[in-house]
Amino acid sequence: MTVKLYGFGTPNMTKVLLTASQAGITYEYIHLNPAAGEIKTPEHLACHPLGKIPTLEEDDFNLYESTAICRYLANVSDTDLYGGDLRRMALIDQWTDFMTHHVGKWIGVYFFQEVVQKRFFEKDIDLAAMEEAIGFLKEQLPVIEKQLAENQYLCGDGITIADTIAFCFFNIHEVTEFEFNNYPNITRWYDLIKSSPAYEQAFSHLDGGMIIH
Ligand SMILES: N[C@@H](CCC(=O)N[C@@H](CS)C(=O)NCC(=O)O)C(=O)O
Numbered sequence: 210m211t212v213k214l215y216g217f218g219t220p221n222m223t224k225v226l227l228t229a230s231q232a233g234i235t236y237e238y239i240h241l242n243p244a245a246g247e248i249k250t251p252e253h254l255a256c257h258p259l260g261k262i263p264t265l266e267e268d269d270f271n272l273y274e275s276t277a278i279c280r281y282l283a284n285v286s287d288t289d290l291y292g293g294d295l296r297r298m299a300l301i302d303q304w305t306d307f308m309t310h311h312v313g314k315w316i317g318v319y320f321f322q323e324v325v326q327k328r329f330f331e332k333d334i335d336l337a338a339m340e341e342a343i344g345f346l347k348e349q350l351p352v353i354e355k356q357l358a359e360n361q362y363l364c365g366d367g368i369t370i371a372d373t374i375a376f377c378f379f380n381i382h383e384v385t386e387f388e389f390n391n392y393p394n395i396t397r398w399y400d401l402i403k404s405s406p407a408y409e410q411a412f413s414h415l416d417g418g419m420i421i422h
Contacts (some may be wrong), residue, residue, distance in 0.1 A: 216262030232286035304371035
């Protein structure tokens with residue numbers, strides 16, 4: 210069985226590439242060019258009803274939604290990326306949701322405004338949206354900082370998909386003005402994941418990182 214992962218360089222794409230690499234899964238990355246309409250073809254719409262990415266294909270099995278794909282990849286692997294007892298799994302879900310619906314949502318504003326709107330569509334940045342994001346991040350980043358001051362990873366000693374998903378939001382700083390260098394424990398955790406062979410493998414598929422092309 211070969212897992213095929215379809216998409217282009219965005220935080221949601223990197224979540225699944227990095228999870229697949231950490232899970233030790235053999236996969237093929239298939240780049241789709243949004244500007245060329247490659248995500249709205251009948252073939253891709255058959256995999257994702259809204260023509261979005263990332264998507265997974267494994268024989269006759271299709272999956273979309275990046276977190277669902279990360280959970281699946283972790284579950285079919287021999288790793289503890291999404292494992293342990295019910296409480297550990299609940300905490301992985303908690304940190305995944307906290308990142309997705311709070312911290313990551315606001316870091317994502319940098320990606321949307323600076324990469325999608327400005328670079329890809331050549332539109333002006335919405336300064337009010339940026340201000341709002343900065344305000345929420347001032348309140349929310351200390352929560353991650355405290356958790357990582359007390360634990361090596363978000364859920365304790367072992368890396369989980371919550372870290373991978375969180376990392377891919379923090380990785381937005383590489384292509385935007387978003388910064389977190391005044392948070393030493395987030396920086397320590399980020400550098401640890403970035404120096405891993407899995408990061409090297411996952412990001413080698415993306416020419417220039419999370420830049421849409
Ligand atoms: N909640 C979905 C979001 C999917 C999504 O919005 N994908 C974006 C890129 S990250 C996309 O395909 N945008 C192109 C479009 O909507 O045409 C996930 O986590 O996978």
